[in-house]
Amino acid sequence: MEQSKINRINELAKKSKKIGLTPEELVEQKELRAEFIRDFRGNLEAQLDNVYIEHADGSKEKLQKKNP
Numbered sequence: 001m002e003q004s005k006i007n008r009i010n011e012l013a014k015k016s017k018k019i020g021l022t023p024e025e026l027v028e029q030k031e032l033r034a035e036f037i038r039d040f041r042g043n044l045e046a047q048l049d050n051v052y053i054e055h056a057d058g059s060k061e062k063l064q065k066k067n068p
Contacts, residue, residue: 001039005032 014031015021021029051063 001036005035008032009036 009029009032010026010057012021012032013023016029048063053063054060
């Protein structure tokens with residue numbers, strides 16, 4: 001996510017605390033937050049895909065995804 005979008009999320013958050021948001025700004029805020037969360041989860045998942053567990057005997061095992 002671009003820094004400009006993150007800055008906009010922060011601007012909207014500050015404005016909502018001070019004076020409130022217009023209906024258009026509420027929609028924009030919701031869309032930006034959803035995009036941020038989607039990107040965050042994708043980055044976290046990519047990072048976890050590169051995690052290995054090292055056992056006492058020195059062998060390494062790739063971290064497995066939990067099935068819900």
